[in-house]
Amino acid sequence: MMNSPARPVVADAGGVASRPEPLLGALLIRNLFKEYRAGQPVLRDISLAVEGRGLTAIIGPSGTGKSTLIRCVNRLVDPTAGEIWFGGQDLARLRGRALRAARRRIGMVFQEYNLVERLSVIENLLCGRLGYVPAWRAFLRRFPDADIAKAFELLDAVGLGAEFATRRADQLSGGQRQRVGIARAVMQGPDLVLADEPTSSLDPKTSVEIMELLAELSAARGIPVIVNIHNVDLARRFAQRVIGMTQGEVVFDGPPEALEDRHLTLIYGGQGWLS
Amino acid sequence: MSAGAAFGPARRWVRFTPTERLARSLAYVLTAVAVVWSLRTVEVIPEFLHDAPEQTADLFVRMWPFDWAFYPKAVHAALVETLHTATLGTLLALLLAIPFSFLAARNFTRSGPLNWFAQLVFVSSRSVNSLIWALLFVAVFGPGPLAGTLAIAFRSIGFVGKLFGEALEEAQAGPIEALTAAGAPPSMILVKGYWPQVEPAFWSVALLRWDINIRESAVLGLVGAGGIGVALDAAMNNLYWDQVGLILAVIFALVIATELVTSFIRSRIL
Amino acid sequence: MSGRGPVGTLTAGTLTGGALRAAAFPARWPVRLAWIGLLLYALYAASILGVTWERFVQGLDNGARFLDRMFPPNLAPDKLELLWTGMVESIQIAVLATVFGILGSLPLGLMAARNLTPPWLSWTARGLIAVLRSFHSVIVAILFVKAVGFGALAGILALVVSTMGFVSKLFADAIEEISMKQAEAVRATGATFMSVIAMGVLPQVMARFVGFSTYQLDSNLRNSTMVGLVGGGGIGATLFTAYQRFDYDFVLTILLAIILLIMVAEVGARRLRRIFQ
Numbered sequence: 044m045m046n047s048p049a050r051p052v053v054a055d056a057g058g059v060a061s062r063p064e065p066l067l068g069a070l071l072i073r074n075l076f077k078e079y080r081a082g083q084p085v086l087r088d089i090s091l092a093v094e095g096r097g098l099t100a101i102i103g104p105s106g107t108g109k110s111t112l113i114r115c116v117n118r119l120v121d122p123t124a125g126e127i128w129f130g131g132q133d134l135a136r137l138r139g140r141a142l143r144a145a146r147r148r149i150g151m152v153f154q155e156y157n158l159v160e161r162l163s164v165i166e167n168l169l170c171g172r173l174g175y176v177p178a179w180r181a182f183l184r185r186f187p188d189a190d191i192a193k194a195f196e197l198l199d200a201v202g203l204g205a206e207f208a209t210r211r212a213d214q215l216s217g218g219q220r221q222r223v224g225i226a227r228a229v230m231q232g233p234d235l236v237l238a239d240e241p242t243s244s245l246d247p248k249t250s251v252e253i254m255e256l257l258a259e260l261s262a263a264r265g266i267p268v269i270v271n272i273h274n275v276d277l278a279r280r281f282a283q284r285v286i287g288m289t290q291g292e293v294v295f296d297g298p299p300e301a302l303e304d305r306h307l308t309l310i311y312g313g314q315g316w317l318s
Numbered sequence: 319m320s321a322g323a324a325f326g327p328a329r330r331w332v333r334f335t336p337t338e339r340l341a342r343s344l345a346y347v348l349t350a351v352a353v354v355w356s357l358r359t360v361e362v363i364p365e366f367l368h369d370a371p372e373q374t375a376d377l378f379v380r381m382w383p384f385d386w387a388f389y390p391k392a393v394h395a396a397l398v399e400t401l402h403t404a405t406l407g408t409l410l411a412l413l414l415a416i417p418f419s420f421l422a423a424r425n426f427t428r429s430g431p432l433n434w435f436a437q438l439v440f441v442s443s444r445s446v447n448s449l450i451w452a453l454l455f456v457a458v459f460g461p462g463p464l465a466g467t468l469a470i471a472f473r474s475i476g477f478v479g480k481l482f483g484e485a486l487e488e489a490q491a492g493p494i495e496a497l498t499a500a501g502a503p504p505s506m507i508l509v510k511g512y513w514p515q516v517e518p519a520f521w522s523v524a525l526l527r528w529d530i531n532i533r534e535s536a537v538l539g540l541v542g543a544g545g546i547g548v549a550l551d552a553a554m555n556n557l558y559w560d561q562v563g564l565i566l567a568v569i570f571a572l573v574i575a576t577e578l579v580t581s582f583i584r585s586r587i588l
Numbered sequence: 589m590s591g592r593g594p595v596g597t598l599t600a601g602t603l604t605g606g607a608l609r610a611a612a613f614p615a616r617w618p619v620r621l622a623w624i625g626l627l628l629y630a631l632y633a634a635s636i637l638g639v640t641w642e643r644f645v646q647g648l649d650n651g652a653r654f655l656d657r658m659f660p661p662n663l664a665p666d667k668l669e670l671l672w673t674g675m676v677e678s679i680q681i682a683v684l685a686t687v688f689g690i691l692g693s694l695p696l697g698l699m700a701a702r703n704l705t706p707p708w709l710s711w712t713a714r715g716l717i718a719v720l721r722s723f724h725s726v727i728v729a730i731l732f733v734k735a736v737g738f739g740a741l742a743g744i745l746a747l748v749v750s751t752m753g754f755v756s757k758l759f760a761d762a763i764e765e766i767s768m769k770q771a772e773a774v775r776a777t778g779a780t781f782m783s784v785i786a787m788g789v790l791p792q793v794m795a796r797f798v799g800f801s802t803y804q805l806d807s808n809l810r811n812s813t814m815v816g817l818v819g820g821g822g823i824g825a826t827l828f829t830a831y832q833r834f835d836y837d838f839v840l841t842i843l844l845a846i847i848l849l850i851m852v853a854e855v856g857a858r859r860l861r862r863i864f865q
Contacts (some may be wrong), residue, residue, distance in 0.1 A: 465645075
């Protein structure tokens with residue numbers, strides 16, 4: 044069993060009882076453990092810290108727990124054990140209103156875009172504000188002016204013009220839908236954006252465009268982005284940090300330049316696919 | 319084609335596996351037994367059967383010509399009452415069924431007992447005929463269209479609720495996940511996540527049930543629950559067959575008109 | 589609201605708040621009017637039908653008393669025997685009506701299929717189907733009672749009519765949707781018309797046929813409990829008698845039995861569908 048070349052960084056975790064500095068956007072995962080079925084853990088004792096700006100890519104074969112890891116952060120999946128510190132709270136312990144308040148600070152982009160197809164693009168964007176706007180206002184569609192203005196601004200920022208605003212989401216192409224998905228996530232004004240295989244349903248050219256968009260928004264707005272991706276080239280090209288997982292464990296953590304073939308073999312197994 | 323098309327031991331193509339063939343044969347046999355037993359034990363009084371053609375001919379002769387003058391006097395108001403009963407009953411049913419549909423949808427309510435309870439409500443509503451519901455409501459609220467409206471509503475809850483619940487179960491989980499991840503409150507997940515997906519199915523079911531309910535409302539008056547059935551009942555009791563003929567013709571026209579309206583709405587809007 | 593400032597050009601920024609909102613949510617007046625209309629109609633219809641609050645409250649009071657008289661359900665042996673006879677007769681009515689209705693639907697449906705028969709025949713058949721569907725089975729039952737007298741036969745005939753109206757139409761529609769190529773292939777071998785039907789047409793529609801036949805059996809079971817109200821035999825007659833005698837506890841027994849019967853029948857129908865598909 045090879046040792047991982049760079050130990051995962053754990054920010055100043057003194058003892059079990061110490062609480063980390065609440066850096067905006069800092070995510071600290073401690074001893075995360077998840078098993079869907081007893082005796083078959085999907086995540087084994089993961090400890091990670093994601094701080095600062097930039098794009099972090101998580102790579103690894105299918106079924107290795109990448110998606111589970113990402114979904115544990117915003118509790119779409121409940122961890123079996125462990126702590127997830129974000130914004131000064133352990134997300135794993137939150138429920139109800141507190142959980143919703145924490146979730147609205149974390150944006151998410153999905154592989155299948157997950158737009159509400161029969162709603163217009165602008166309505167989909169404004170869904171990003173549902174965690175902030177009172178329910179009656181959202182029901183009557185009386186969103187604040189600032190929200191609507193921001194929606195139009197983001198529509199431009201992701202490369203779609205104002206003419207897309209009233210189009211129904213199901214009239215868009217895959218790449219366009221993902222742009223809307225990204226804009227929706229940024230509408231939340233998040234401190235962190237998670238992306239679960241955002242390019243897996245897209246053709247190669249569009250995949251690059253989407254990754255460019257994510258990287259650009261991340262840099263321009265200072266939002267850290269964690270991306271699940273199985274395309275290693277894209278990961279190398281756009282990420283400032285690459286985390287490699289295999290069989291539920293982190294086996295590589297470092298800048299993309301440090302990612303070598305031997306690491307990829309460790310992560311993915313086999314030699315034939317390496318260029 | 320059966321999903322179980324299989325290859326026998328000598329790789330001969332057989333259409334069904336032995337178990338399936340047994341099951342099918344059993345089903346055929348049971349059906350045959352049921353039919354034969356029913357034929358032998360059902361009571362038919364031969365004397366009545368003997369003059370049936372005569373009776374039928376007599377009936378039709380008495381009905382024609384229709385008593386057209388009867389229409390403005392009693393039939394028109396009753397017809398309007400029937401329409402209101404059907405429409406209001408359908409609306410009420412839609413309102414009452416929605417919460418149960420959410421209980422029945424297994425992707426929304428993850429409690430087995432609650433799912434089962436909602437299905438029980440639906441089956442009970444569907445099993446009791448609207449005429450029988452009308453009897454019950456006439457006993458409680460007295461004769462008239464109030465009983466009829468409630469009968470229509472209670473009968474329709476099962477129909478609407480079951481189909482709407484199935485539509486909810488077919489809603490894609492993805493958008494719901496996205497709204498949850500964004501921190502939306504449950505009410506907004508309902509309004510912005512579920513409702514846009516199930517809205518077409520909702521109106522389709524509503525329209526379908528309204529069509530059926532018009533037919534049902536027309537006969538509720540036979541037990542005193544208002545509408546054109548009351549006029550029909552009175553006419554039959556008094557043996558005014560020409561009035562009966564008129565009312566039947568009016569009902570026929572109503573049904574045709576409703577079909578046309580619903581086809582129109584379906585093609586233009588749904 | 590996020591503290592992060594806007595980045596990038598603002599093409600929509602030339603519009604002010606109100607105009608921006610209008611651009612985002614164009615007012616869909618037809619939809620709004622429809623909702624308002626629906627609400628107004630509901631209120632109007634309620635008032636026309638005399639649905640007032642007082643009547644409703646008084647009704648609830650009556651309702652409570654009514655429910656009280658219904659509980660507990662009457663399970664005396666003589667009543668149960670009446671129940672049993674009535675239920676058995678209803679089941680018989682439903683079974684016979686379904687079987688004969690389906691048998692009758694086969695030729696009618698074939699005749700009504702526009703891709704199989706000449707237009708004059710198909711349109712006449714479709715017209716006949718429309719008439720059969722238009723009248724509620726209760727009305728048909730009343731007419732049959734007049735023609736063949738009280739009893740199960742009237743009920744069976746009434747439900748045969750409604751079954752034929754339903755099944756023939758679905759059957760005809762299913763035939764119209766099939767691929768004519770398969771039938772032509774059979775015809776090219778020189779087979780007779782009946783053989784073409786049997787080998788070319790029927791196999792394609794069989795699966796759906798089982799589906800709507802089991803649905804119709806359920807539907808007939810439900811309706812057979814009702815035709816007795818007007819003299820068509822079955823449990824409906826028993827129920828009506830009990831109702832008129834104010835034997836509400838027996839009425840409850842009958843209702844529970846009907847619900848149970850339908851539940852069992854629905855489960856059975858699902859199994860049957862799975863066996864045949």
